[in-house]
Amino acid sequence: MDNELRRIIIVGGGSAGWLTAGVLAAEHNANSNEGIEITLVESPDVSPIGVGEGTWPTMRATLKKIGISETEFLRECDASFKQGTKFRGWVTGEKEDSYSHPFVLPVGYSEINLVTAWQADKTNVSFSDAVSFQGKICDRGLAPKQKATPEFAHVANYAYHLDAGKLVTFLQKHCVEKLGVTHILDHVVAVNSHDNEDIASIETKTNGDIPGDLFIDCTGSAALLLGKHYLVPFVSKKHILFNDTALAVQVPYATEDSPIASQTISTAQTSGWIWDIALPTRRGIGYVYSSAHIKDEQAEVSLRDYIRPALAKQADEIDIRKLSFKPGHRQIFWHKNCVAVGQSAGFIEPLEASALVMVELSAKMISEQLPVNREVMDIVAKRFNDKFLYRWDRIIDFLKLHYVLSKRVDNSYWSDNCRTESIPENLKMLLKLWSYQPPWHQDFTYVDEVFPSASYQYILYGMGFKTTPRATINQSNYNDLAVTYFKSNNDMINKLLMGLPSNRDLINHIKQYGLQKI
Numbered sequence: 423m424d425n426e427l428r429r430i431i432i433v434g435g436g437s438a439g440w441l442t443a444g445v446l447a448a449e450h451n452a453n454s455n456e457g458i459e460i461t462l463v464e465s466p467d468v469s470p471i472g473v474g475e476g477t478w479p480t481m482r483a484t485l486k487k488i489g490i491s492e493t494e495f496l497r498e499c500d501a502s503f504k505q506g507t508k509f510r511g512w513v514t515g516e517k518e519d520s521y522s523h524p525f526v527l528p529v530g531y532s533e534i535n536l537v538t539a540w541q542a543d544k545t546n547v548s549f550s551d552a553v554s555f556q557g558k559i560c561d562r563g564l565a566p567k568q569k570a571t572p573e574f575a576h577v578a579n580y581a582y583h584l585d586a587g588k589l590v591t592f593l594q595k596h597c598v599e600k601l602g603v604t605h606i607l608d609h610v611v612a613v614n615s616h617d618n619e620d621i622a623s624i625e626t627k628t629n630g631d632i633p634g635d636l637f638i639d640c641t642g643s644a645a646l647l648l649g650k651h652y653l654v655p656f657v658s659k660k661h662i663l664f665n666d667t668a669l670a671v672q673v674p675y676a677t678e679d680s681p682i683a684s685q686t687i688s689t690a691q692t693s694g695w696i697w698d699i700a701l702p703t704r705r706g707i708g709y710v711y712s713s714a715h716i717k718d719e720q721a722e723v724s725l726r727d728y729i730r731p732a733l734a735k736q737a738d739e740i741d742i743r744k745l746s747f748k749p750g751h752r753q754i755f756w757h758k759n760c761v762a763v764g765q766s767a768g769f770i771e772p773l774e775a776s777a778l779v780m781v782e783l784s785a786k787m788i789s790e791q792l793p794v795n796r797e798v799m800d801i802v803a804k805r806f807n808d809k810f811l812y813r814w815d816r817i818i819d820f821l822k823l824h825y826v827l828s829k830r831v832d833n834s835y836w837s838d839n840c841r842t843e844s845i846p847e848n849l850k851m852l853l854k855l856w857s858y859q860p861p862w863h864q865d866f867t868y869v870d871e872v873f874p875s876a877s878y879q880y881i882l883y884g885m886g887f888k889t890t891p892r893a894t895i896n897q898s899n900y901n902d903l904a905v906t907y908f909k910s911n912n913d914m915i916n917k918l919l920m921g922l923p924s925n926r927d928l929i930n931h932i933k934q935y936g937l938q939k940i
């Protein structure tokens with residue numbers, strides 16, 4: 423066949439590069455002569471970013487597809503279980519101010535929208551605790567499964583907290599040794615084109631020209647192929663999501679047996695928020711902020727204050743790493759025979775861990791729609807661009823929602839975030855609609871939405887949003903069903919609180935015995 427797509431070149435060996443290589447190699451038989459050839463070229467002079475410790479539950483399916491053992495992954499990547507996020511101080515900043523965004527869907531979600539019944543209920547149970555058991559099990563530091571639950575299976579839906587550096591090393595070994603990916607350590611210095619402006623090859627410092635049919639730009643913020651070579655414009659979103667800087671630290675536990683938190687803890691600050699991610703051997707903590715609203719030195723003081731209870735005097739000595747980023751994304755992601763995945767495509771603050779899930783979704787779509795030849799590539803490229811522009815817009819709306827609903831007034835950061843010109847039109851429209859009807863299945867219609875309507879419910883009603891639905895709805899059947907579901911959720915909470923091991927116990931068990939294979 424003319425122009426058959428057989429050779430894929432991935433440039434960049436961070437988590438985007440290796441996850442994409444793994445998905446493509448596993449699905450297209452890179453380790454056989456009949457399969458596609460995959461080569462990953464990464465620079466020995468530019469390290470991967472090395473942060474990105476929170477994932478989304480999609481990562482389980484991705485790892486499984488790549489053929490990875492969950493036991494090995496948990497052991498090698500210093501990984502633990504994440505079941506959602508606890509937001510502290512986001513609404514008023516008062517001591518008791520907190521709410522949960524768990525991964526489990528509200529009980530009965532396909533059959534009934536429980537928001538109205540919950541609002542009418544006067545028992546003062548939070549929305550997430552009324553409709554989901556997961557916030558309570560997270561608050562107790564419990565695991566999402568039993569010791570006997572097989573790999574990737576769950577009692578409660580879960581994702582991971584992991585060491586980003588170890589993930590890259592682990593994926594690299596698996597892709598090269600098991601999936602037939604060729605790995606070249608070399609710096610790309612130039613890009614050579616065909617007459618039709620497709621990329622013909624990349625030129626490297628010591629390995630010369632490396633030709634290919636499809637080039638995947640995973641070069642992080644350098645965006646070497648899509649940005650520097652093709653000059654596809656970068657679309658800034660800083661006017662919507664102001665955060666552009668992070669200070670990150672690694673904090674040791676007091677003892678080897680300290681509890682491992684089962685959820686990311688996100689604590690609002692005067693000009694941003696602090697993430698707190700618990701791995702088996704340490705916590706990863708960082709302050710993400712807007713450099714226009716706070717100086718680095720002040721942010722550092724807040725971060726050191728946050729870690730002081732765990733570290734005492736050592737909190738003033740521990741090394742802090744600063745990372746700067748531009749919030750936004752490329753205007754398109756697939757141009758000619760080049761597609762960008764990971765930070766080269768875009769990056770927005772890690773408030774809901776949306777970066778790695780976008781890598782997984784990109785790799786999945788490239789793999790499932792992999793053009794057979796050059797003739798059909800532009801059709802796939804257009805679909806890809808439309809889909810991912812939609813996804814970026816939804817992620818931006820969803821992250822902005824956390825800020826728009828805040829009632830904090832302690833700094834202009836919070837009031838600036840509520841300025842109407844900083845809020846996307848689509849989000850304004852949805853908020854207007856949701857004041858009369860709670861979000862549900864009609865609001866987000868793709869099966870693979872990054873954030874389904876359930877996520878919007880958890881944020882809206884966790885942050886005190888009020889919906890006043892029309893009075894004409896016949897409530898009689900609905901009320902009985904709602905009571906039944908609230909009760910079944912409460913029963914489930916009691917059952918799971920008694921029956922699940924702690925996160926630490928399960929991790930220790932896995933280290934020693936492993937999980938049962940599926």
Ligand SMILES: Cc1cc2nc3c(=O)[nH]c(=O)nc-3n(C[C@H](O)[C@H](O)[C@H](O)COP(=O)(O)OP(=O)(O)OC[C@H]3O[C@@H](n4cnc5c(N)ncnc54)[C@H](O)[C@@H]3O)c2cc1C
Binds near residue numbers: 433
């Ligand atoms: C503060 C912060 C916190 C984050 N937290 C999360 C989180 O909790 N969850 C989440 O999902 N994501 C998070 N992210 C995002 C996540 O870290 C990244 O999006 C993800 O790791 C993807 O990175 P990447 O592979 O695209 O780029 P990188 O890791 O930067 O890799 C770039 C690769 O390109 C190669 N390269 C560059 N130039 C050349 C060249 N000339 N020749 C050859 N190779 C080259 C480099 O060698 C490297 O291998 C966070 C990001 C930041 C900044």
